[in-house]
Amino acid sequence: MTTPARPSPAPPRPDVPLASARGRWILLTTVLGSGMALLDSTVVNVALPAIGRDLDADLAVLQWTVNAYLLTLAGLILVGGALGDRFGRRRIFVLGVVWFALGSLLCGIAPNAGVLIAARALQGVGGALLTPGSLALIQGSIRADDRGRAVGLWSGFGGVGAAVGPFLGGWLVDGPGWRWVFLINIPVAALCVPVALRHVPESRDPQAHGTFDVAGAALGATSLALVTYALIEARNGGALVIAAAVGGVLLAGAFVCVERRRADPMVPPEIFASRQFTAVNLVTLCVYAAFGGFFFLAVLQLQVVAGYSALASGAALLPTTALMLLLSARSGALAERIGPRIPLTVGPLLCAAGMLLMLRVGPQSSYVRDVLPALIVMGMGMVALVAPLTATVLASVDPGRAGLASGVNNAAARVAGLLAVAALPLLAGMGPDAYLSADLFDAAFARAMPWCAGILVVGAALAWATVRKPAPDALQPQCRTQCGVTAPSLESPRATQR
Numbered sequence: 001m002t003t004p005a006r007p008s009p010a011p012p013r014p015d016v017p018l019a020s021a022r023g024r025w026i027l028l029t030t031v032l033g034s035g036m037a038l039l040d041s042t043v044v045n046v047a048l049p050a051i052g053r054d055l056d057a058d059l060a061v062l063q064w065t066v067n068a069y070l071l072t073l074a075g076l077i078l079v080g081g082a083l084g085d086r087f088g089r090r091r092i093f094v095l096g097v098v099w100f101a102l103g104s105l106l107c108g109i110a111p112n113a114g115v116l117i118a119a120r121a122l123q124g125v126g127g128a129l130l131t132p133g134s135l136a137l138i139q140g141s142i143r144a145d146d147r148g149r150a151v152g153l154w155s156g157f158g159g160v161g162a163a164v165g166p167f168l169g170g171w172l173v174d175g176p177g178w179r180w181v182f183l184i185n186i187p188v189a190a191l192c193v194p195v196a197l198r199h200v201p202e203s204r205d206p207q208a209h210g211t212f213d214v215a216g217a218a219l220g221a222t223s224l225a226l227v228t229y230a231l232i233e234a235r236n237g238g239a240l241v242i243a244a245a246v247g248g249v250l251l252a253g254a255f256v257c258v259e260r261r262r263a264d265p266m267v268p269p270e271i272f273a274s275r276q277f278t279a280v281n282l283v284t285l286c287v288y289a290a291f292g293g294f295f296f297l298a299v300l301q302l303q304v305v306a307g308y309s310a311l312a313s314g315a316a317l318l319p320t321t322a323l324m325l326l327l328s329a330r331s332g333a334l335a336e337r338i339g340p341r342i343p344l345t346v347g348p349l350l351c352a353a354g355m356l357l358m359l360r361v362g363p364q365s366s367y368v369r370d371v372l373p374a375l376i377v378m379g380m381g382m383v384a385l386v387a388p389l390t391a392t393v394l395a396s397v398d399p400g401r402a403g404l405a406s407g408v409n410n411a412a413a414r415v416a417g418l419l420a421v422a423a424l425p426l427l428a429g430m431g432p433d434a435y436l437s438a439d440l441f442d443a444a445f446a447r448a449m450p451w452c453a454g455i456l457v458v459g460a461a462l463a464w465a466t467v468r469k470p471a472p473d474a475l476q477p478q479c480r481t482q483c484g485v486t487a488p489s490l491e492s493p494r495a496t497q498r
Contacts, residue, residue, distance in 0.1 A: 025195055032191060034130070049310070060233065068121040070417055073414055075224060077414070078217075081132030093133035094193055105183070216266040227244070328383055331343065340392040347381045357378075
């Protein structure tokens with residue numbers, strides 16, 4: 001799709017001091033917008049059992065409640081960043097916030113599972129528009145000397161939001177009900193939008209060309225949708241499932257062909273000429289597939305088998321994110337000194353050990369004796385690997401492509417989580433009503449955790465065999481506070497060029 005030949009000129013680049021009133025308003029806007037999307041990605045899992053009971057839904061509906069959002073978010077997040085660069089970052093950010101809020105409203109009033117799943121897909125579109133723009137607004141508006149501190153504050157507040165998310169979700173589910181997990185986004189958006197329109201200056205990339213890889217985005221998203229459908233419905237069999245699987249693979253091949261031939265592809269194939277970049281993205285796929293499967297099933301295990309309330313299960317998961325919030329900056333600094341190979345090998349192995357320790361969680365398990373040690377071990381593994389993973393991705397490409405590299409890595413992590421949530425119940429032999437029976441779900445969980453641990457071991461082996469220490473001049477400043485439970489942090493190109 002091509003825009004008119006004479007685009008409007010880019011507005012003058014703002015130069016707002018962070019200490020000024022306007023600077024603080026800009027920071028508040030970006031924290032509210034990104035925090036809304038980040039909270040949603042961590043609170044929904046806690047609400048899944050309540051959603052299933054209220055809507056009389058089977059396991060497939062719970063899978064689609066998670067995956068419909070991930071599908072559109074992963075498929076469009078690179079397009080969302082490009083739209084902001086071309087048409088104005090504030091404009092696309094505000095559009096994303098409004099779109100996300102409308103999707104949240106539809107989720108909150110959904111009368112049945114079909115409407116909820118469709119609304120979750122709409123939420124994902126909004127997330128793809130607002131997520132890349134959040135950090136880009138800081139980079140495009142805040143004075144150069146203050147940008148590092150502003151990014152640090154933005155990252156830190158985001159980490160706090162990630163830590164609070166499961167606790168807040170559990171409190172809402174046990175209190176006013178699961179629908180408020182979605183409806184709470186509406187007052188946040190109602191505050192964010194007028195603040196953005198009044199206080200945040202517009203900015204755009206004057207070099208943005210105005211053409212977008214619509215064919216690539218459509219092929220990629222449709223391929224993922226078909227493969228996801230085939231994996232979720234595979235237990236039922238039938239010609240439609242086979243057709244979806246074959247169609248998904250064929251469209252994935254068509255996506256690769258389109259990207260190789262376009263002059264302006266969404267994912268330029270030449271970026272994978274860097275062996276380090278390719279290797280780290282393969283590690284990302286392994287790591288975030290395991291994380292996606294684990295966090296989808298762990299909350300169900302705590303509620304269905306261990307008998308936790310939604311609030312208790314959300315609070316139970318706090319140690320992993322809290323450890324990342326407290327220690328990720330030190331982990332990144334350590335990786336800069338010793339190189340990423342050891343952290344990216346040891347981190348997945350620790351996470352695998354933590355997941356296997358979760359096998360001790362059952363009907364009579366103790367939180368202090370059984371749950372907490374597993375989450376601490378897993379949290380330390382996440383501390384070891386997440387910040388070095390992001391830094392290595394950015395160091396693997398030319399600085400001018402750091403934003404694209406970060407976007408590809410972020411999308412790869414979300415695709416990995418999407419496929420894991422679709423495939424893991426199938427691999428573990430979970431029936432459609434497994435989450436309604438403590439005995440059935442406990443047995444399936446015991447089969448699922450070795451799968452998650454195994455793919456983490458594969459990721460560790462890949463890291464040891466392929467990742468090498470980047471050249472010192474390739475290391476770039478980045479967001480230090482990493483709480484990437486669902487995906488690595490999304491870095492702006494200017495975040496690496498200040």
